[in-house]
Amino acid sequence: MPCVYEYKVDGTQRQYHAIEDAIRITQFIRNKCVRLWMETRSTNRNDLQCYCAELAKAYDFAKALNSQARLAAADRGPGAISRFYDNCRNHKPGEKRLSAISA
Secondary structure (H helix, E strand, O other): OOOOOOOOOOOOHHHHHHHHHHHHHHHHHHHHHHHHHHHOOOOOHHHHHHHHHHHHHHOHHHHOOOHHHHHHHHHHHHHHHHHHHHHHHOOOOOOOOOHHHHO
16 A cells, blocks of 8 residues: 655745646656557666666756656656556456556
8 A cells, every 4th residue: 555645835836836847757757668668568677767868868858857856757667567467467447558658
């Protein structure tokens, strides 16, 4: 069971905008990593982490996230993939698709 942290932020509009940008960039990196895995099935975690550096070079907005945050976003890709396969194996009801790509 994942742990959920809740917090209240009393920030400025600029801070809220920065948080939203960081979330969007993280989702972008995760989705790109999942897409790479879908196109080349032999991709492993190390390949995805190396792909983060390529994304940072290719997209200026991805460079705004520090390297640890980019690597953490890439690590979420394999988690989504394994969760997808676990749900299929366990015949869990619901639509069977990778939610990262559906966005």
